Structure formats: C-alpha cells, structure tokens
Amino acid sequence: MANSLQSEYKAVRLIAVSNRTAIDPNARAGGLSVALWDTLKASNGLWIGWSGKIKDFSSQKATLASDDGVDFALCDMSKSQYEGFYLNYANSVLWPLLHNRLDLVNFETHDIGPYRDTNVQFANAVAAHANLDDFVWVHDYHFFLLAHELRAQGWTGQVGFFLHIPFPSPDVFRALPEASELARAICDYDIVGLQSTKDVTNLKQFLSEDCGAQYIGEEDVMVFGRRVTIRHCPIGIDTLSFKAATKSEPAKAASRKLRKFSGDRKLIIGVDRMDYSKGLPQRFESVSKLFDNYPETHGATSFIQIAPPSRSIVDEYIQLREELDGLCGRINGDYGDLDWMPIRYLARPYRREEIAGLYNLADVCLVTPLKDGMNLVAKEFVAAQNPDDPGVLILSQFAGAAEQMTEALIVNPYDTEAVAKTIFRALHMPLDERKFRWAALNDGVTQLDINWWRERFFAPYGANASTQSSQEAAP
Structure with missing residues (x-):
C-alpha cells in the first residue's frame, strides 16, 4: 500500500509560493517551513519566494537554488517594489484591514499597482518552472491575485491558497476599494483554506452577497463559473x-x-x-x-x-x-x-x-x-x-x-x-x-498537528504529498 501511495504521490509535484522561504536552514524550525519541507522534499518540489534582497532594479527572472533535496526559485525586489508592495499595500493596507483595524489602513496614499505587479512577477515565476500536473500551493495575503494572474496566462492546473491570518466580516472587507477585485481573484483558486469557521463564514458571505456565489454542499461554492472549495483548515504545530x-x-x-x-x-x-x-x-x-x-x-x-x-x-x-x-x-x-x-x-x-x-x-x-x-x-x-x-x-x-x-x-x-x-x-x-x-x-x-493540517488541506485531492510523507515518517 505504501509503495502504491508513493508512486501515485510522486506523479504530483508541489510548487509552494510564499513571501518568505526556508532556504536559510535557521528558518526551518517551525510553522510553515515544517509543513512544507517534507512534502517538497518527497515530491522533488519547488519553493518560490522572495530572496530577501532589495536591489536598485529587480530582475524579473528568478534565481534558482537547491538545498537538501528542495529546489528554490527566488525573486528579488527593487526598493520601490519593496516599499509599494510589501510595506505599503501588503502591510499598511491588507494587514490592518484583515485584522479589523480600519483606523490603521492607509487609504489616502494606498496604491495597489505594486501589489498587482509583484503578483504578476511571482505568477511568471510559477509559469516558468511549473508543469500543469504540478499542484501550486500559495500562502497568505501577499498573493491574493496570483491564481488570477496565472489563469490570465492560460494556466489550467490546480492552484490552492491558504490564508494564515483572519478574513474579516464582509462590511470590513468592503471598505477596501479593491475588495471586489481581490474577491474575484480568490475565486480563481481551486481550494481556499482558512483558519477558523468564522473566517469561512465571512468569506462565503462576501462571495454570496457581492459576487453571487451559490452554495454547493458543505464546502463548495459555484462562483464566476467555477467551483471553489472553501475549507476550514486550522494550522497546527510540529x-x-x-x-x-x-x-x-x-x-x-x-x-x-x-x-x-x-x-x-x-x-x-x-x-x-x-x-x-x-x-x-x-x-x-x-x-x-x-x-x-x-x-x-x-x-x-x-x-x-x-x-x-x-x-x-x-x-x-x-x-x-x-x-x-x-x-x-x-x-x-x-x-x-x-x-x-x-x-x-x-x-x-x-x-x-x-x-x-x-x-x-x-x-x-x-x-x-x-x-x-x-x-x-x-x-x-x-x-x-x-x-x-x-x-x-x-x-x-x-x-x-x-x-x-x-x-x-x-x-x-x-x-x-x-x-x-x-x-x-x-x-x-x-x-x-x-x-x-x-x-x-x-x-x-x-x-491536530502540522501533518493533520497539511492532510486536511489536500483531502479533496486524495493521495498526496502529506499522506506520503506522513507514512514515510511513521515508525
């Protein structure tokens, strides 16, 4: 049975996308890195993320690296991109808004342009290195638009998204001028994982009220002509x-x-x-x-x-x-x-x-x-x-x-x-x-540890990375 699972699993490679990666061995102690590392290693996977470098002009071409059986594609940022994407839109607009702090959202000077451009940059990195048989797993609020940008390039493969921070009530989310754009982009993911049942309720309610989503069963919605799974998936620890x-x-x-x-x-x-x-x-x-x-x-x-x-x-x-x-x-x-x-x-x-x-x-x-x-x-x-x-x-x-x-x-x-x-x-x-x-x-x-979380996210897809790595780790 284990050999059967292994052969079935290895046909699917995981492509992880997050703002930060664990290419630094000191960053592999817990959290996201633990959840992804074994899976990436077992599937000869690829981790796409920011290199941590800020340059005068960022190259649109990712730098390739490898460590301990995991490949990396690392994207640099320019100073203006770091300020516009990371400091301004991601962390001075989205972060406070998603944490119900509308009083701290920088509405007057906010500009989604650098955020869009960076999502395009990372989507291009995925398209350059991924195959349609791969599963692309995108993490957190930095990349709400990534699946949409991939679909715009004709990508038909599977793309999942996990939001590590809260999703607010519809009234709070509507305060964002680009709320409809972000919600539309979220619907280009095949599965969206959220931390709490309240987060699930909030997202479903927004999609229902503002995007005309129709409920299908307990987890799925039909919206913009696509079936999207919205899954309660609380993360655990190692x-x-x-x-x-x-x-x-x-x-x-x-x-x-x-x-x-x-x-x-x-x-x-x-x-x-x-x-x-x-x-x-x-x-x-x-x-x-x-x-x-x-x-x-x-x-x-x-x-x-x-x-x-x-x-x-x-x-x-x-x-x-x-x-x-x-x-x-x-x-x-x-x-x-x-x-x-x-x-x-x-x-x-x-x-x-x-x-x-x-x-x-x-x-x-x-x-x-x-x-x-x-x-x-x-x-x-x-x-x-x-x-x-x-x-x-x-x-x-x-x-x-x-x-x-x-x-x-x-x-x-x-x-x-x-x-x-x-x-x-x-x-x-x-x-x-x-x-x-x-x-x-x-x-x-x-x-309900980190392996349970990973398996729960991938449950709709049957045998997968988490199933295999868990079996291999069992005594």
Whole structure:
C-alpha cells in the first residue's frame, strides 16, 4: 500500500509560493517551513519566494537554488517594489484591514499597482518552472491575485491558497476599494483554506452577497463559473519536535538563566512578534492591574514578555515600541523593589529551543491578541508543559486557536480587569484542574498537528504529498 501511495504521490509535484522561504536552514524550525519541507522534499518540489534582497532594479527572472533535496526559485525586489508592495499595500493596507483595524489602513496614499505587479512577477515565476500536473500551493495575503494572474496566462492546473491570518466580516472587507477585485481573484483558486469557521463564514458571505456565489454542499461554492472549495483548515504545530526541543541543551540553558532571575517566584510568560494585533499594551495593563488588585503577588510573581520587533520602519510599529517601553518602565517603577522586577521585557528574538525551555518553566502563558488567525504560541506552550505539573494557558477569545482550545481560560483582552482576575486564578489553580485542562489541550495539539493540517488541506485531492510523507515518517 505504501509503495502504491508513493508512486501515485510522486506523479504530483508541489510548487509552494510564499513571501518568505526556508532556504536559510535557521528558518526551518517551525510553522510553515515544517509543513512544507517534507512534502517538497518527497515530491522533488519547488519553493518560490522572495530572496530577501532589495536591489536598485529587480530582475524579473528568478534565481534558482537547491538545498537538501528542495529546489528554490527566488525573486528579488527593487526598493520601490519593496516599499509599494510589501510595506505599503501588503502591510499598511491588507494587514490592518484583515485584522479589523480600519483606523490603521492607509487609504489616502494606498496604491495597489505594486501589489498587482509583484503578483504578476511571482505568477511568471510559477509559469516558468511549473508543469500543469504540478499542484501550486500559495500562502497568505501577499498573493491574493496570483491564481488570477496565472489563469490570465492560460494556466489550467490546480492552484490552492491558504490564508494564515483572519478574513474579516464582509462590511470590513468592503471598505477596501479593491475588495471586489481581490474577491474575484480568490475565486480563481481551486481550494481556499482558512483558519477558523468564522473566517469561512465571512468569506462565503462576501462571495454570496457581492459576487453571487451559490452554495454547493458543505464546502463548495459555484462562483464566476467555477467551483471553489472553501475549507476550514486550522494550522497546527510540529508537536513531537517541539516537545523534544524542551529537552535540548539550549532549552535547559535558557531555563537555568531565567530561573536565576526569577528564583522561586511564579512566572508568567508572553511571546509575540511586536505587532499591534497582539494586544501587548492591553496585556501590560492587565499585568499592572494584577499587581494593583492583588498585593500578595508583589515580589512573588514575575512577568516576562518576549517581543522581537517586526516591520520596525513602519510608523505604527515605532509607536508601539515606544508605548511598550513606557508601560514597562512605569509598571516597574510603580511596583518594583530592590530585589524584584515585575516585568522583564525583551525586544529581541530567541531560538526556538530557548523559547521551548522558557515555556516549560512558566506557570502561566498569556496569549491575548486583539485579533489573530490562529496563534501557534498557544499550542507551543501546551506542547512544552510537564504533564505532572503543567502551566495554565490564558487565551484571547479573538485568537483563532480559541475555537479549538476551549479548555484554556478564555478572556476578552480589552477587559483588562477581567484578565488580571483570570491571571490570579491561573496562578492559584489546583494541580488536578491544571492537569485536567492540560491533558485535553495536549490531546488536541498532538492529534491536530502540522501533518493533520497539511492532510486536511489536500483531502479533496486524495493521495498526496502529506499522506506520503506522513507514512514515510511513521515508525
């Protein structure tokens, strides 16, 4: 049976398209790279993405490379393209809009032109290197238009799309002047994967109300003369690998280093990119209210927030960094003592293994975004716990993960008083309850892992990359 699956699978090569690739071995630790790497390797696949290089004039011809059995086609960007496509339209228009932050969308100066041009550039790279028998799998909001540009060139092969971030309500999406253009382009994909049932509902509703889509069964719609599958497909983590990371030497070293600082105090942890969608100011205010409302936590509890900067030249991110710097200083000044720093705020990245060690040490993890497609920190924290003495996950109701991880303590991140109360509850939760909640969460994280996600996306296509790589990895 395995040989049959292998021969059937190897007839289909995967072409992955994403803004960033994992050509750098240090970028293969988790998330998308884990989901794609084995599949690409098993199918002699190709990963198309940005080279990371910004040049005076970008070449339309991709640079080819190969590593560990995976081929790459890497596209450069010009400075104007990087600013117009990446910083402006993708991250100053689409990112805030898809996260329900219309107040941050740059409507006045936005220009979809560079976004269209870059989607054409990447579509050309696909057309230059793909065969019609290949399956093209496009990832995230950078490339809503890619399938449409491929179809315009006469491409009749299969193209799938996965959106890693939320899809907003129709009313929010309609605020985008090009909403109809993007929705039309989405319909040129054969399958669209989304993180939550709410995302699925929102996209289907927009297509129904604005594009005349007709529902066919549970997942499919007929729109613009095409049948499109819109699939609920929540992403998971490489659970076994992350559990193993907690036992690595870097994890143990990071844990020892933090323990020297924290001593026997209860430890609360947060790990996020520095982004306004993560609710970091509200989280800091919640911790402040914990110390204000529960004096017994003084000197007995510490909060560590790891928040490496992202898109640090965008104004909103500069302002966020300044706000967090100010909040941390105020809270430490108000509550700290000679031998106790309430908040330890680290605006730098740490290795995956180090983060695993810190999760393993923590008593409580705060995952409180204002809006998130999934949030894999919640799943990583659960995977890193000691079954005999697990920590407690506090999770925002606005994270896609909350739909699956109902045994976490679910909170409204805007209600900072309630979050502070929930933190106090978590710090004093009895061991039996902690173990009960963790066991249920761990079952979900283990069963619905990154391989399950990949297989679920490809399920309509029968035997495929994920099926084969999973069988090959089985003992």
